[in-house]
Amino acid sequence: MYTSLGKAGLLLVFTLLTHATMLAQFTVSGNVSDSDGFSLTGVSVLVVGTTSGTVTDIDGNFSVQLPANSEQLRFSYTGFAPQTVNVSPSTSELSIIMKEDIANLEQIVVTGLASSIKRSNLANAVSTVSAEELTGVTSQQTVDGALYGKMTGVNITQSSGAPGGGYAIRLRGVSSLSGNNQPLIILDGVYISNVEIPSGSRNASGANAGNEEGASNRLADINPDDIESMEVLKGASAAAIYGTRANAGVIIITTKQGTSGRTDISFNQDFGFNTIIKKVGRRSYTADQVEEAFGADERAIFEAAEARGEIFDYEDEIYGEQGFISDSRLRISGGNEKTSFFLSGSYRDEDGIVKGTGYERLSTRLNVTHKFSQRLKIQSNTSYIRSNSNRSFFGNENDGGLSYGYTLAFTRDWYNLFPDENGNYPDNPTAAGNPIQTRDQTRNTENIDRVLQGVNLQYNVLQKDNQNLKVVLNGGVDFFLNQTEVYVPETFQSQRGLQNGFLGVGKNNVFNVNYSAIAVHSYYTPSDVSFTTQAGITYLNFENDFVYNQTTQLIPGQQNLTQGGAQSITQTLSSTEEFGFLAQEEVNIQDKIIGTVGVRFDKSSLNGDPNKYYAFPRASLALNLTEFDFWDQSSFVNQFKPRIAYGQTGNSATFGRLFTSLTPVGIGGQSGFSVSGAQGNSELEPETSTELEFGVDVGLAQNKVNLSATYYIRDVKNLLYDRSLPTSSGFGNEIRNDLDLRNTGFEFQLGLNPVRTANLDYSTTLNFWFNNSEITRLGIPDGESGDDIPSFVPPGAGFGLGLGTFYIDEGSPITGLWSNGENGPEQIGNTEPDFQFGWGNNLSIGKNLTVSALFHWRQGSDILNLTRLLTDIGGTTPRSSDDLEGFIEDGSYFRLREASVYYDIPLQSDFIRGLKVGVSGRNIFTLTDYSSYDPEVSVNGGSGLSSNLEVGPFPSSKQFYFHLGFNF
Amino acid sequence: MKFTHALRVTFPALLLLFSLLSCEIEEQFDPNGPSINSVLSNATPSELNLLVTGIEARTRDGFSNYVTASGTIARELYIFDADPRNTSDLLGKDETFIDANTFYLTAPFSSRYRVVKNANVLLEAVNNTTLISADEADGYRGFANTMKALMLSQVLDLLNENGIRVDVADPENLGPFLSKEASYDAILALYDEAFTQLQGSTFNFTLSSGFTGFDTPEEFAKVNRALSARTATHAERYQEALTRVNASFLDLNGDLSSGPEHIFGTGSGDILNPLFKAPGQSGDQLIVHPRIIANATSGDARLGKFRMRVSSSSVDGLTGDFETALYESVTSPIDIIRNEELVLIWAEASINTGEYDDGVTGINIIRNAAGIGDYSGDVSEDALIDEMLYQRTYSLWGEGHQMFDLRRYGLLNADYLPIDRVGDDVFTQFPIPLSEGQ
Numbered sequence A: 001m002y003t004s005l006g007k008a009g010l011l012l013v014f015t016l017l018t019h020a021t022m023l024a025q026f027t028v029s030g031n032v033s034d035s036d037g038f039s040l041t042g043v044s045v046l047v048v049g050t051t052s053g054t055v056t057d058i059d060g061n062f063s064v065q066l067p068a069n070s071e072q073l074r075f076s077y078t079g080f081a082p083q084t085v086n087v088s089p090s091t092s093e094l095s096i097i098m099k100e101d102i103a104n105l106e107q108i109v110v111t112g113l114a115s116s117i118k119r120s121n122l123a124n125a126v127s128t129v130s131a132e133e134l135t136g137v138t139s140q141q142t143v144d145g146a147l148y149g150k151m152t153g154v155n156i157t158q159s160s161g162a163p164g165g166g167y168a169i170r171l172r173g174v175s176s177l178s179g180n181n182q183p184l185i186i187l188d189g190v191y192i193s194n195v196e197i198p199s200g201s202r203n204a205s206g207a208n209a210g211n212e213e214g215a216s217n218r219l220a221d222i223n224p225d226d227i228e229s230m231e232v233l234k235g236a237s238a239a240a241i242y243g244t245r246a247n248a249g250v251i252i253i254t255t256k257q258g259t260s261g262r263t264d265i266s267f268n269q270d271f272g273f274n275t276i277i278k279k280v281g282r283r284s285y286t287a288d289q290v291e292e293a294f295g296a297d298e299r300a301i302f303e304a305a306e307a308r309g310e311i312f313d314y315e316d317e318i319y320g321e322q323g324f325i326s327d328s329r330l331r332i333s334g335g336n337e338k339t340s341f342f343l344s345g346s347y348r349d350e351d352g353i354v355k356g357t358g359y360e361r362l363s364t365r366l367n368v369t370h371k372f373s374q375r376l377k378i379q380s381n382t383s384y385i386r387s388n389s390n391r392s393f394f395g396n397e398n399d400g401g402l403s404y405g406y407t408l409a410f411t412r413d414w415y416n417l418f419p420d421e422n423g424n425y426p427d428n429p430t431a432a433g434n435p436i437q438t439r440d441q442t443r444n445t446e447n448i449d450r451v452l453q454g455v456n457l458q459y460n461v462l463q464k465d466n467q468n469l470k471v472v473l474n475g476g477v478d479f480f481l482n483q484t485e486v487y488v489p490e491t492f493q494s495q496r497g498l499q500n501g502f503l504g505v506g507k508n509n510v511f512n513v514n515y516s517a518i519a520v521h522s523y524y525t526p527s528d529v530s531f532t533t534q535a536g537i538t539y540l541n542f543e544n545d546f547v548y549n550q551t552t553q554l555i556p557g558q559q560n561l562t563q564g565g566a567q568s569i570t571q572t573l574s575s576t577e578e579f580g581f582l583a584q585e586e587v588n589i590q591d592k593i594i595g596t597v598g599v600r601f602d603k604s605s606l607n608g609d610p611n612k613y614y615a616f617p618r619a620s621l622a623l624n625l626t627e628f629d630f631w632d633q634s635s636f637v638n639q640f641k642p643r644i645a646y647g648q649t650g651n652s653a654t655f656g657r658l659f660t661s662l663t664p665v666g667i668g669g670q671s672g673f674s675v676s677g678a679q680g681n682s683e684l685e686p687e688t689s690t691e692l693e694f695g696v697d698v699g700l701a702q703n704k705v706n707l708s709a710t711y712y713i714r715d716v717k718n719l720l721y722d723r724s725l726p727t728s729s730g731f732g733n734e735i736r737n738d739l740d741l742r743n744t745g746f747e748f749q750l751g752l753n754p755v756r757t758a759n760l761d762y763s764t765t766l767n768f769w770f771n772n773s774e775i776t777r778l779g780i781p782d783g784e785s786g787d788d789i790p791s792f793v794p795p796g797a798g799f800g801l802g803l804g805t806f807y808i809d810e811g812s813p814i815t816g817l818w819s820n821g822e823n824g825p826e827q828i829g830n831t832e833p834d835f836q837f838g839w840g841n842n843l844s845i846g847k848n849l850t851v852s853a854l855f856h857w858r859q860g861s862d863i864l865n866l867t868r869l870l871t872d873i874g875g876t877t878p879r880s881s882d883d884l885e886g887f888i889e890d891g892s893y894f895r896l897r898e899a900s901v902y903y904d905i906p907l908q909s910d911f912i913r914g915l916k917v918g919v920s921g922r923n924i925f926t927l928t929d930y931s932s933y934d935p936e937v938s939v940n941g942g943s944g945l946s947s948n949l950e951v952g953p954f955p956s957s958k959q960f961y962f963h964l965g966f967n968f
Numbered sequence B: 001m002k003f004t005h006a007l008r009v010t011f012p013a014l015l016l017l018f019s020l021l022s023c024e025i026e027e028q029f030d031p032n033g034p035s036i037n038s039v040l041s042n043a044t045p046s047e048l049n050l051l052v053t054g055i056e057a058r059t060r061d062g063f064s065n066y067v068t069a070s071g072t073i074a075r076e077l078y079i080f081d082a083d084p085r086n087t088s089d090l091l092g093k094d095e096t097f098i099d100a101n102t103f104y105l106t107a108p109f110s111s112r113y114r115v116v117k118n119a120n121v122l123l124e125a126v127n128n129t130t131l132i133s134a135d136e137a138d139g140y141r142g143f144a145n146t147m148k149a150l151m152l153s154q155v156l157d158l159l160n161e162n163g164i165r166v167d168v169a170d171p172e173n174l175g176p177f178l179s180k181e182a183s184y185d186a187i188l189a190l191y192d193e194a195f196t197q198l199q200g201s202t203f204n205f206t207l208s209s210g211f212t213g214f215d216t217p218e219e220f221a222k223v224n225r226a227l228s229a230r231t232a233t234h235a236e237r238y239q240e241a242l243t244r245v246n247a248s249f250l251d252l253n254g255d256l257s258s259g260p261e262h263i264f265g266t267g268s269g270d271i272l273n274p275l276f277k278a279p280g281q282s283g284d285q286l287i288v289h290p291r292i293i294a295n296a297t298s299g300d301a302r303l304g305k306f307r308m309r310v311s312s313s314s315v316d317g318l319t320g321d322f323e324t325a326l327y328e329s330v331t332s333p334i335d336i337i338r339n340e341e342l343v344l345i346w347a348e349a350s351i352n353t354g355e356y357d358d359g360v361t362g363i364n365i366i367r368n369a370a371g372i373g374d375y376s377g378d379v380s381e382d383a384l385i386d387e388m389l390y391q392r393t394y395s396l397w398g399e400g401h402q403m404f405d406l407r408r409y410g411l412l413n414a415d416y417l418p419i420d421r422v423g424d425d426v427f428t429q430f431p432i433p434l435s436e437g438q
Helices: A007-019 A131-135 A236-245 A287-294 A296-308 A314-319 A404-410 A435-441 A866-874 B002-021 B045-058 B063-073 B103-127 B134-162 B180-198 B217-234 B238-246 B290-294 B301-305 B339-352 B356-370 B381-395 B402-408
Strands: A025-034 A044-047 A053-055 A061-067 A072-077 A080-086 A093-098 A108-110 A116-118 A127-130 A154-158 A167-171 A184-187 A227-233 A250-255 A261-276 A323-335 A339-351 A358-371 A376-390 A443-463 A467-488 A502-524 A529-554 A564-589 A593-604 A614-623 A637-651 A662-667 A670-675 A687-700 A705-724 A733-756 A760-778 A816-821 A824-830 A833-845 A849-860 A862-865 A888-890 A893-904 A914-928 A957-967 B077-080 B285-288 B306-315 B318-324
Touching: A025 A072, A044 A061, A053 A061, A072 A093, A080 A093, A127 A131, A131 A227, A184 A236, A227 A236, A236 A250, A236 A564, A236 A593, A236 A614, A236 A637, A236 A687, A287 A296, A296 B306, A314 A404, A314 A435, A323 A957, A404 A435, A404 A866, A662 B045, A670 B045, A670 B103, A824 A862, A862 A866, B045 B103, B045 B134, B063 B077, B063 B103, B063 B134, B063 B402, B077 B306, B077 B318, B103 B134, B134 B180, B134 B217, B134 B402, B180 B217, B217 B238, B217 B339, B217 B402, B238 B339, B285 B290, B285 B306, B290 B318, B301 B306, B301 B356, B301 B381, B339 B356, B339 B381, B356 B381, B381 B402
Parallel strands: A025 A093, A184 A250
Antiparallel strands: A025 A061, A044 A053, A044 A072, A072 A080, A108 A116, A127 A227, A154 A167, A227 A250, A261 A323, A261 A957, A323 A339, A339 A358, A358 A376, A376 A443, A443 A467, A467 A502, A502 A529, A529 A564, A564 A593, A593 A614, A614 A637, A637 A687, A662 A670, A687 A705, A705 A733, A733 A760, A760 A833, A816 A824, A833 A849, A849 A893, A862 A888, A893 A914, A914 A957, B077 B285, B285 B318, B306 B318
């Protein structure tokens, strides 16, 4: 049998060549090619039972020296099924034909800070999304937006349809109520920031909080095209080794690297456009209907407007743009045996469906790997990103007259809101602002300058035939300056007489540093049992400095912070330090039984005791039954792997929750301070997630059919949450640490490759998953009536029980929508989908034509549609929605999320090696009963309990593209 | 052996690296503000004064909701703004009712109690410091307790029969909701405690210019009496109200506009007058209820508080032709209590204690100031109460009185008030907020 080795093993293969100084040896040489007869370069050739071997050269040839007692050689290559062949001193020339690895069983999956494992040995349902799946079908705006429907166990919430994103990734249900509900994202070893930084537009619009401003999340800065693969560790059992940051899962992103050999140059250009997925429509009116709804005076105004031909469609006026998209990407990669590089540059310029909105991103990346020696390798990944976005105003507000969704609800189509010949915008007689003026004269922008730097150093301390020890040092820096600007002119309706012009400028620094040092020792027994031991430390330090400057009472026409009568500054600082130890042992018995145990100890400045270590253990076991001798190797079933995994992760409170502070106030030029609304708790502990996951992976018919089923039970204990205090205490809320939540769910994946001929290849993947949650413990003692545990409305998670809100009630799901009923609060909906279903299809016809389509079905998932409440009051709800009762609607949908057709133009050119053209689309069609713009919606941004509340969102768009790609 | 040799070199090196890096994480402090504990032991006078300013500044928070929510219920005004619940819940449109977890209640409730908390922090800080004299300590206490009583009285105005919590010093162990009468007892006792503390005390702090003329312990004590007289009328304890109003800055021959104010400004940390609405603005406007316009007396100078709109405003089936003109600009002050109200309290207390002549005298002071001449109706208790309420409606429109005035005379109902839409209801009080866990 054979020994498994990861990427690290490949490296070892190089290094060990020189150490093979055996006495009795023999040599085997040969050639490796694929089934079409093309030579394969870089195929790993390993002498089974040792760590020595070689790789094939550029023509697929190899030559390897074997100890006299060697019997087998193992050939492995990414994307192909491995082969083991018997050899003896009498073996002469080998000719190996590698078969493609249809089920990706040989794929190397990164599962830890310095560890990886091949998929067939994995004990968890780790989802991997390749570059091809991520960006191969259509042009992607953001990395997170590109994921939906492509893997199981994920629920993606869209908080804004604006170009530049606004997404939240939720893995296996809600894991936290206090904000950190987003997975940890590690890009090439750098812990990257995915914060949403509000622009302060709430100070002009009257929105309740920063999370209602619809800011984008900073994963948007990553160019999806730089990504080689993404691994998603969905639950605690897979992510335990990441400890206290991994409660919501971990996403490991690996960017592309150069390979030695010919220098590859590719250039891709996409052109496309954005257009609204669906217009809700405006209420139609006849003169009689106007009189009935608004009175006789209004009828006269309506009839006069009708006579002038001035009945407008303001929805079309605002949301009706076709936003042009251009995305250009240049990649150059290459290198020699010592040094390889990957250089990329991309520029995306995208206009939104509202005039003036848009997103622009320039990114460059240089990844360099250098081998100092056979023992020492250093890798540096550097990226610089600059982006600008203009997001305008959407979502909830109060009296600012800025949010389009709000003002359009109250705007009547028979009033002319366009500027007169002098450029003066009329007031909107029925709302707080004129949306045409908002569109033309206000700004809400975000600019980012960001540098990501990761350095990875691997040193092979020891290399022997049966063991090796390497040290992996990893360091990362993520720095960005986020600059926001909100401008509303003094002539704007809601500004006049009040703020008289508004300028808010944010200057926000984020500086994250992390490093780790890990030693990995591998030991192989002659009977092909391997032990991999790793131990190490990790450290991170996140520093944020957010400064928000605001000037109102502006001098007319001025857009400078100095030029106004009322100025204020708000600074918010935060600093987080964390330190951890980890140790893990993996035992692999002939690829038959793979067991892992590990533990991580973490301490964090966010905990009450910053120097107390919390332990996060894990254990897992996978059985590859088909590798056992009793299994008939020629049977229909090629893989049958039951697996079970257990693990724990944690999550600390957000910064500042340990303190009860005084906030500054002023009156008449005098300063004072006041208690703030949030009562801190200096004894907070991390919330923990404990997950037990089990499942089975099955491969049938030479792995043309792959099936993976997983069930998980995920208990989140001692959840950190804000609870509304009796406000008679003077505090609005307190942070507590005593709520338990259970998520259970099922994930099923079926991959089929029913047609696989030289001229026709059809593969399809079906993903099915659901999650259910239940609040299992509310630890608040009720002082008045003994053991009763009162249910409560979590702060900031809805619009009160009058309209609808999330509600924390023991025994109920945490995702329920509640409102006042006859006997007190009652659950009226559930935002959790009943199930979701993703269906990906790939069809290759001949050598040149590929067709892909990804369908996504979300069933269930109720939405609180308060946009319709507003349009009802404003008299603008389309008549087709008149029969709807209440504001909870079913958010089920079926969507063609991505589809494309590509054609490789056959060329006989030495200069251009490949030329590809294609057309594609995103969100091409949607079937849904939901009456508003898009059932993927969240008015409260991405954190906490945020999804499925709608108040005047930026309507989602669909995109269509034309693609052109060159390879040189 | 090579392996053990490598171990010998590497592992100590790694251990050294590990121990170097596993340095202690320092004790955390809040980089964004002082902690509450810093003022609770041996506070300096400047820290105490910052708390005083904090108390004064925060009394303005949530006050606009107190005024507009109660004014909507009393059919005094409509709130036409972004929030639909202002025209539905408060007026009982269709099946809606006042929700125990919505801003029109929670904002005034929590902001009043926030000030109470600040006052309690000040009281505790004063007790725990040796850096001030006994007279200065009493000055702080007299101020803190007066403001605390004012805040509690406003909460009781909203909650009425539900009563309020008075003992809220310990957040972990809040006192019970007292009955309405016990709540009034407690608030009036608190005013009296403050009044006693103010006697002979010293103010070691400076109030804002809103308290000009009322910023010494002697003058501030008269504000204390004035505010307690208002509470006594709400409690229908008219004899007590009369005693209190007589000890206040009531001046039957003086300027009716005299009194302490909430001031507003554009300075850092300051707020703008939330009850000012830009002339002609739609979408965020206070509309005068048509009944106020319909019942107006022509020539009444107080009608200047209402501005006719170019076009009538209609939202959610409600229509009005007039908007508020109560405040001139966004930095106009809002009266906390003024002589005009004290005259009306004096008149009301007099009428209810059988001193009809004084009642008529008070009413005539108000009528003549409004330019509508002396009262000529019956001099009977019922007639005088009707007249007094009428004058209160126009003298104190849009200042948070009407709902409580109508209620204590049994007029807060659909028999007395017009119903604008079929199915609307007239509510008489607010529920206890959901977060109180009652």
